[in-house]
Amino acid sequence: MGLLRIQNLMSNELAKRTFITRPPEPPYEFLLNDPTNSIFVGITKLFSIPFTWSYASLTNPHISVVGITGSGKSFFVKTFLTRASYVWNTNAIIIDWAGEYISWVRQSGGKVVSFSKGDYMNIMDLSGMKPIDRTKQVMNSLEILTDIGEYPEQRRLTEEAVEQAYVNAGFVLSMIPPPDSEAPTLKDVVSLLEEKQTDGTYAYPAELENAIYRLRQFSREGEDYFANKSTIDVGKLASSGLVDLDLSSLPDERFRALAALFILQTLKEKMRMEKWSPSAGLRTIVTLDEAWKVASDERSDAVTIIREGRKYSFGLIVASQNPTDINEAIFSNVGTTIMLRIRFERFMQYLQGSLNFSDFIRSEITKLGVGQAAVDMSFNTSVKFPNVFLLESVVGELPLDTYTITLTEILQPAEMSDPNVKKEYSFDRITLNSRLVENGLNSDSILGIFKKIGDQSRVIDIKQLVSMMSAEGVARDATVSFLRNIGISDTLISRIFTYQR
Ligand SMILES: Nc1ncnc2c1ncn2[C@@H]1O[C@H](COP(=O)(O)OP(=O)(O)OP(=O)(O)O)[C@@H](O)[C@H]1O
Numbered sequence: 131m132g133l134l135r136i137q138n139l140m141s142n143e144l145a146k147r148t149f150i151t152r153p154p155e156p157p158y159e160f161l162l163n164d165p166t167n168s169i170f171v172g173i174t175k176l177f178s179i180p181f182t183w184s185y186a187s188l189t190n191p192h193i194s195v196v197g198i199t200g201s202g203k204s205f206f207v208k209t210f211l212t213r214a215s216y217v218w219n220t221n222a223i224i225i226d227w228a229g230e231y232i233s234w235v236r237q238s239g240g241k242v243v244s245f246s247k248g249d250y251m252n253i254m255d256l257s258g259m260k261p262i263d264r265t266k267q268v269m270n271s272l273e274i275l276t277d278i279g280e281y282p283e284q285r286r287l288t289e290e291a292v293e294q295a296y297v298n299a300g301f302v303l304s305m306i307p308p309p310d311s312e313a314p315t316l317k318d319v320v321s322l323l324e325e326k327q328t329d330g331t332y333a334y335p336a337e338l339e340n341a342i343y344r345l346r347q348f349s350r351e352g353e354d355y356f357a358n359k360s361t362i363d364v365g366k367l368a369s370s371g372l373v374d375l376d377l378s379s380l381p382d383e384r385f386r387a388l389a390a391l392f393i394l395q396t397l398k399e400k401m402r403m404e405k406w407s408p409s410a411g412l413r414t415i416v417t418l419d420e421a422w423k424v425a426s427d428e429r430s431d432a433v434t435i436i437r438e439g440r441k442y443s444f445g446l447i448v449a450s451q452n453p454t455d456i457n458e459a460i461f462s463n464v465g466t467t468i469m470l471r472i473r474f475e476r477f478m479q480y481l482q483g484s485l486n487f488s489d490f491i492r493s494e495i496t497k498l499g500v501g502q503a504a505v506d507m508s509f510n511t512s513v514k515f516p517n518v519f520l521l522e523s524v525v526g527e528l529p530l531d532t533y534t535i536t537l538t539e540i541l542q543p544a545e546m547s548d549p550n551v552k553k554e555y556s557f558d559r560i561t562l563n564s565r566l567v568e569n570g571l572n573s574d575s576i577l578g579i580f581k582k583i584g585d586q587s588r589v590i591d592i593k594q595l596v597s598m599m600s601a602e603g604v605a606r607d608a609t610v611s612f613l614r615n616i617g618i619s620d621t622l623i624s625r626i627f628t629y630q631r
């Protein structure tokens with residue numbers, strides 16, 4: 131009896147203490163899943179538990195990833211997709227706005243689909259859909275990307291012409307098309323409107339003129355990526371392993387957004403056509419990285435996939451530097467949010483407001499280094515522990531090579547022979563990367579610097595590093611704070627800059 135009381139007291143006391151000093155993590159049975167049926171992400175900060183992700187206990191399989199540039203969003207995505215493919219044979223499609231996944235996808239044996247000369251994606255392709263449904267989707271994309279919604283008559287003319295183009299090509303609007311039938315293109319739609327113009331009987335020629343003008347933006351020679359017979363079969367991509375849809379060579383944001391919207395529409399249809407199967411893993415994961423125009427509009431099919439994905443084992447990952455660019459409907463419905471380092475107060479406010487974490491977690495998020503994260507999970511049962519916990523780091527597959535900065539060239543002979551003077555500093559890549567990020571270098575500069583250091587067997591003289599940083603456009607203040615940060619004395623720093631001149 132007495133013993134029991136003491137035990138109770140002690141465990142209460144202990145629980146209270148951990149609670150006061152650090153908020154608890156979800157219990158390990160929520161973090162540690164069967165490794166053959168889950169995805170290892172990293173080690174938790176508090177109890178060093180290997181966090182293996184599974185969506186069995188979550189509201190849905192979708193993930194949002196937020197964090198400043200260079201914080202590790204794409205790194206997380208790559209790590210996650212790689213393991214999902216090992217564990218579940220998951221297909222992955224990356225809608226790659228800036229072309230930043232190209233080399234990784236190639237290295238991983240995946241397929242890169244780019245828009246170079248002669249590559250087309252016909253946005254009127256049916257992929258098994260009824261023409262009447264595809265027409266609605268085409269109109270939906272135009273509404274998101276252009277001002278057509280403000281001009282009902284132009285909208286009506288355009289929609290009518292899209293339907294007419296299908297009819298002229300031999301389709302029945304409300305019938306599932308025969309396989310391998312060839313859809314008309316936006317060029318056919320423009321021609322129909324032009325015929326109407328030549329005909330001259332239509333009562334509002336200005337409306338017609340504007341409707342034609344709007345569509346021509348996407349069907350002009352040289353910019354007709356979406357207005358010709360397809361050379362890229364989007365429908366097939368959902369089951370082709372790892373695929374990078376590189377949108378970076380398209381002329382501008384509108385074209386990229388049109389491609390992304392069309393791809394999402396097609397994938398959503400594919401998803402709905404799949405038969406439900408009670409598999410534990412994910413069949414396909416679609417990744418949207420920095421596609422704010424597509425992620426922020428609630429009419430985009432990113433939202434539909436979020437709502438319906440779970441039952442088809444279909445996951446969506448949305449990554450962004452700016453959480454407010456992710457539509458509420460997406461943000462509040464994902465089962466997992468990976469928060470990497472956040473800088474702006476406004477974004478932090480938004481995250482804390484929607485995910486409801488403690489001020490302790492809030493302050494931890496501002497201090498995260500590269501690859502460190504706070505994770506929010508929405509469990510599908512009510513739980514008595516906080517939903518947000520800290521990850522020591524996202525553990526990737528990259529080799530942890532050592533990078534060495536040598537000081538020998540700026541040290542004087544007496545210093546060289548002094549065993550107390552440090553002659554070189556060594557870092558693993560992630561640490562050096564963190565130091566560079568913390569001192570304000572952007573990820574392009576960092577990649578440039580790593581590339582050059584890599585080219586010389588990862589050893590670099592400090593003066594050379596400093597001149598490299600200045601060549602990358604890094605301000606002197608940032609360089610100085612970086613040098614101080616890695617432990618170089620002010621005396622040596624001023625010596626480095628003296629040599630610089
Ligand atoms: N967990 C990690 N372990 C090791 N290296 C990492 C980790 N996270 C990020 N890095 C490295 O940090 C650099 C920046 O990461 P990443 O490209 O993922 O940033 P990002 O958040 O996608 O940035 P951006 O918004 O500019 O695209 C890369 O060189 C990457 O390899």
Ligand SMILES: [Mg+2]
Pocket residue numbers: 203204205230419
């Ligand atoms: Mg990125």
